[in-house]
Amino acid sequence: MTSFATFLAMGGYGGYVWPAYGLTLLAFAGMLVWTMATLKARRREEQGLSAAGRSRRGRREAK
Amino acid sequence: MTTARIPLLHRYANPAAFGRLAAQILPWTAGASAILLGLGLYFGLFASPPDYQQGESVRIMYVHVPAAIMSEVVYGLMAAAAAAGIIWKHALADLFVKAAAPLGAAFTFICLAAGSLWGKPMWGAWWVWDARLTSELVLFFLYLGYLALVDAFDDPQRGLKAGAILVLVGVVDLPIIKFSVDWWNTLHQPASLMTLSGPKVDPSMLLPLMLMIGGFTTFFITVVLMRLESELLARRIRAWRTAAGDE
Numbered sequence: 323m324t325s326f327a328t329f330l331a332m333g334g335y336g337g338y339v340w341p342a343y344g345l346t347l348l349a350f351a352g353m354l355v356w357t358m359a360t361l362k363a364r365r366r367e368e369q370g371l372s373a374a375g376r377s378r379r380g381r382r383e384a385k
Numbered sequence: 386m387t388t389a390r391i392p393l394l395h396r397y398a399n400p401a402a403f404g405r406l407a408a409q410i411l412p413w414t415a416g417a418s419a420i421l422l423g424l425g426l427y428f429g430l431f432a433s434p435p436d437y438q439q440g441e442s443v444r445i446m447y448v449h450v451p452a453a454i455m456s457e458v459v460y461g462l463m464a465a466a467a468a469a470g471i472i473w474k475h476a477l478a479d480l481f482v483k484a485a486a487p488l489g490a491a492f493t494f495i496c497l498a499a500g501s502l503w504g505k506p507m508w509g510a511w512w513v514w515d516a517r518l519t520s521e522l523v524l525f526f527l528y529l530g531y532l533a534l535v536d537a538f539d540d541p542q543r544g545l546k547a548g549a550i551l552v553l554v555g556v557v558d559l560p561i562i563k564f565s566v567d568w569w570n571t572l573h574q575p576a577s578l579m580t581l582s583g584p585k586v587d588p589s590m591l592l593p594l595m596l597m598i599g600g601f602t603t604f605f606i607t608v609v610l611m612r613l614e615s616e617l618l619a620r621r622i623r624a625w626r627t628a629a630g631d632e
Contacts, residue, residue: 329430329431332441332442332444333435333440333441333442334440334441335440335441335442335506338442338445338502338503338505338506339441339442339444339445339502341502342445342448342449342498342499342502342503343430343448345494345495345498345499345502346448346452346495346499349491349492349494349495350491350604352491353487353488353491353608354608357608357611357612357615358611360612360615361611361612361614361615361618364615364618364619364622365404365618367618367622368400368618368621368622368625371622371625371626371629372621372625374625374629375625375628375629378629
């Protein structure tokens with residue numbers, strides 16, 4: 323057995339160790355990606371709305 | 386004490402000001418998290434010995450224990466923020482609870498899943514209704530209950546308030562989790578890190594464990610700051626929509 327195969331086998335516990343690390347990685351990636359995507363979308367939406375809000379106020383004051 | 390007397394906190398309820406503050410902190414916490422997790426994985430998976438009883442399966446500890454600690458620390462922080470929100474009525478406190486909840490739920494999930502994967506080869510069972518496991522499962526349901534409740538109202542403010550009360554009631558579960566291994570005869574092993582006589586873990590295993598705990602903590606700070614800014618923006622977006630609808 324190569325040393326890499328030995329490492330993957332984890333002394334016979336590979337079937338337990340790797341899923342534990344895999345699920346952890348998945349959960350971390352999920353938290354990060356979801357959070358960053360939401361933040362980006364909300365920043366964009368808030369910028370649009372605040373620009374629209376300023377122009378509404380500008381029109382009102384011009385009247 | 387009113388929010389007017391905490392001008393610093395008040396200023397950061399503004400999403401732009403908070404975003405600027407977060408942008409200064411984030412590179413440091415994100416960088417620290419990447420380094421700590423990288424080193425933790427290296428020492429945890431390669432450069433630490435197998436356990437004399439548990440063999441290589443002990444490596445599950447390096448994700449299970451940090452996740453377990455975070456599941457309780459995050460809930461404790463949420464409870465403190467929920468109390469602060471009720472007493473001082475500061476928006477940041479209420480929104481922190483909401484921002485942190487999904488992260489706490491994810492850490493609890495990791496703790497339970499990795500624990501189950503460790504329990505099967507060591508105890509011969511994926512799950513047992515032991516006091517430690519059951520009280521941690523209750524914590525998971527507290528997180529899920531909060532997440533369902535906070536979005537269940539038309540008025541987001543009412544959702545935050547109801548959620549804060551749920552979090553405060555659920556805080557009794559924290560000491561039960563912590564002391565379950567002393568109060569009852571559990572299959573789960575007793576504390577080996579936070580004991581009165583100091584950690585009972587060998588230094589070769591304590592190092593990766595501490596690195597991973599640091600990595601999990603800084604990861605939480607990084608993501609919760611982004612989520613908090615996101616919640617402040619959502620509040621601002623609702624305010625703009627209301628203003629536009631009134632005309």
